[in-house]
Amino acid sequence: MPQWLKNAVFYEIYPQSFYDSNGDGIGDIQGIIQKLDYVKALGCNAIWLNPVYDSPFMDAGYDVRNYKKVAPRYGTNDDLIELFSVAHSKGIKILLDLVPGHTSDTCQWFIDSKKHKKNEYSNRYIWTDSVWEAPPKYRLMCGISERDGNYLVNYFSSQPALNYGFANVTHPAWQLPTDHPDCQKTVEAIKDIMRFWLDKGCDGFRVDMADSLVKNDDDKRPTAKIWRGIREMLDKDYPEAALVSEWCNPERAINDGGFHCDFYLDHRGNGYSTMFRYTNYETGKDESYYCKDGNGDITVFTEEYTRSLEKTKGNGYISFITGNHDVPRMTKTLDNRAIRLAYATILTMPGVPFVYYGDEIGMRYIENLPSKEGGFSRTGSRTPMQWNSGKNLGFSTADSDKLYLPVDSSEDAPTVENQTGKEGSIFETVKAVIKLRRENEDLGNDGGFEVVYAEKGEYPFIYKRGSFVIAVNPKGEQTEAVFEFSGEKAFEIGDTEIKDGKITLGAQSMVILKV
Numbered sequence: 001m002p003q004w005l006k007n008a009v010f011y012e013i014y015p016q017s018f019y020d021s022n023g024d025g026i027g028d029i030q031g032i033i034q035k036l037d038y039v040k041a042l043g044c045n046a047i048w049l050n051p052v053y054d055s056p057f058m059d060a061g062y063d064v065r066n067y068k069k070v071a072p073r074y075g076t077n078d079d080l081i082e083l084f085s086v087a088h089s090k091g092i093k094i095l096l097d098l099v100p101g102h103t104s105d106t107c108q109w110f111i112d113s114k115k116h117k118k119n120e121y122s123n124r125y126i127w128t129d130s131v132w133e134a135p136p137k138y139r140l141m142c143g144i145s146e147r148d149g150n151y152l153v154n155y156f157s158s159q160p161a162l163n164y165g166f167a168n169v170t171h172p173a174w175q176l177p178t179d180h181p182d183c184q185k186t187v188e189a190i191k192d193i194m195r196f197w198l199d200k201g202c203d204g205f206r207v208d209m210a211d212s213l214v215k216n217d218d219d220k221r222p223t224a225k226i227w228r229g230i231r232e233m234l235d236k237d238y239p240e241a242a243l244v245s246e247w248c249n250p251e252r253a254i255n256d257g258g259f260h261c262d263f264y265l266d267h268r269g270n271g272y273s274t275m276f277r278y279t280n281y282e283t284g285k286d287e288s289y290y291c292k293d294g295n296g297d298i299t300v301f302t303e304e305y306t307r308s309l310e311k312t313k314g315n316g317y318i319s320f321i322t323g324n325h326d327v328p329r330m331t332k333t334l335d336n337r338a339i340r341l342a343y344a345t346i347l348t349m350p351g352v353p354f355v356y357y358g359d360e361i362g363m364r365y366i367e368n369l370p371s372k373e374g375g376f377s378r379t380g381s382r383t384p385m386q387w388n389s390g391k392n393l394g395f396s397t398a399d400s401d402k403l404y405l406p407v408d409s410s411e412d413a414p415t416v417e418n419q420t421g422k423e424g425s426i427f428e429t430v431k432a433v434i435k436l437r438r439e440n441e442d443l444g445n446d447g448g449f450e451v452v453y454a455e456k457g458e459y460p461f462i463y464k465r466g467s468f469v470i471a472v473n474p475k476g477e478q479t480e481a482v483f484e485f486s487g488e489k490a491f492e493i494g495d496t497e498i499k500d501g502k503i504t505l506g507a508q509s510m511v512i513l514k515v
C-alpha cells in the first residue's frame with residue numbers, strides 16, 4: 001500500500017477545461033502546472049488527470065491512439081514529465097488515466113488488426129471469424145475492414161475491445177481463453193504502458209472500466225485475476241504507485257483485484273445515488289436524502305457502505321466523489337446549502353476522497369449544450385473552470401467562439417475569485433472540511449466509521465469517526481434526536497444545539513463535534 005494514500009485528498013482535472021496557458025481556447029498541461037498552487041491551497045495533495053494521450057477525441061480522449069504520446073493540444077511528453085516533477089516539489093502526486101479495455105479505432109494496433117494477412121495484432125482485439133458471424137448477444141461492428149470478421153465494441157463504436165479472452169468460451173472458433181498467449185500479450189502491453197509512465201515519474205493510475213477486460217465474465221473473478229497480476233508488478237517494482245479502479249465493487253476490485261481504491265460511483269439505487277443523486281423518473285422529483293424535500297432513505301447507504309467497509313478493511317479504500325466528468329454536477333438538482341452538506345459529508349467519510357474540478361466553487365451543470373467529443377449529456381459537466389471575472393472567466397485569452405466549450409454565461413457564475421472568503425459558500429465549506437480532515441487523523445482516510453443514528457425515512461443522520469461525531473440534517477425543517485455526546489463544535493452549517501441528552505438540528509444543518 002503506497003504510504004501517501006493514507007493522507008491523500010484528490011482533485012480530478014479534466015485537462016481540456018482547466019486552464020489554457022497559450023490562448024488557443026483549450027486547457028493544457030502548462031496551464032495545470034500554473035494552477036498547482038491553487039490545488040494545494042484547496043487542501044488537495046493528489047491529482048487524477050483524465051486522459052492526455054494522442055487521440056482523435058471521439059470520446060474526449062478515452063479513445064487512445066497512442067498511449068505513449070501526449071496529445072499535441074495538451075503539450076508534449078516533456079510537459080507531462082515537468083508536471084510530475086513540479087507537482088512533486090509541491091507535495092502533490094499525479095495519477096494518469098489508464099484505458100485498458102479499448103483503444104481508438106485509429107490506434108496502430110487496430111489498423112494492423114484489421115488486415116487480412118495474419119500479424120502480431122490480429123488477436124489484439126476480438127473479431128468473429130466471418131463477417132456473417134454476428135451473434136446478437138455481442139455489440140459488434142460489421143463490415144468495416146478487409147479482414148473477414150466483425151469486431152467487438154467496448155464502449156462507442158470507435159472503441160474496439162482489447163482482447164483479454166473469454167471466461168466462458170461459447171464460440172471456440174473466435175473466442176480465446178484468458179490464458180491464450182495472445183491474450184497474455186495484451187496484458188503485457190498494458191503493463192508496458194504503465195511502466196513507461198511510471199518510469200517517467202507518474203504516481204499511478206485511475207483505471208477506466210477496470211471490470212471490462214475479460215468477456216463472458218459474469219462474476220468478474222477472471223478480470224480481477226489480471227489486476228492482481230498487475231498489482232504484483234507494482235508491489236515489486238513500484239511499491240509507491242497507486243491503482244484506483246472505476247469498478248464500484250470494492251470486494252472484487254480491492255480484495256480480489258488488488259486495487260488500492262475503488263470509486264463509489266453513481267449507480268442508480270446504490271447508497272451513493274440515493275444519498276445525493278436520486279431522481280424519481282416517473283415524477284421527475286429529486287428523492288435524494290440530501291435534497292431538502294427529498295425524504296430519501298439513508299439506510300440504503302448505511303447498510304451497503306458498512307458492509308463494504310467491513311469486507312475490505314485493511315485492504316484498500318472506498319473512494320467518495322463530489323462528482324466526475326460522467327455525471328451531472330450536483331448543482332443540477334441540489335441547492336447550495338444541500339451541496340455544502342453533501343460535500344461536508346463526503347469529505348468526512350473514510351477512504352480516499354475525490355473533488356471534481358469546479359465542484360468546489362459550485363460550478364453549474366450547463367444544460368442543452370451540443371455534445372462535444374462524445375460527451376452528450378456529460379458535456380454540461382465539462383465546461384471551463386471559472387477562475388475570475390476576466391475574459392472567459394479567466395480560463396483562456398482566446399476569443400469566446402474559439403473555446404473548447406463555452407463558459408457559464410450567467411451573471412452570477414461562481415468563480416474562485418468571487419467565492420473566496422465568501423461566508424457560507426461551497427468553496428469555503430470545502431476548504432474548511434478538507435483542512436479539518438487533514439489535521440485530524442480520526443477524520444482521515446484510515447479513521448473508523450460507526451453509524452450512530454440512521455433510520456429508514458428519518459432525519460437526521462449521525463455517524464462517529466473516532467473522537468468526532470457528525471450529525472447532519474439535510475431536511476428543510478428542524479429535526480431532533482437523542483444524543484449522548486458532548487464536546488466542542490469543530491465545524492457547523494446552520495443552527496445546531498446539543499442539550500439535555502438531545503440534539504436539535506435546524507433546517508439543512510450539520511455539526512462536526514469533537515467529543
Ligand code: NOJ
Nearest residue numbers: 059062155208209325326
Ligand atoms: C468511463 C469514462 O469515465 C468515460 O468518460 C468514458 O467515456 C468511458 N469510460 C469509456 O472509456
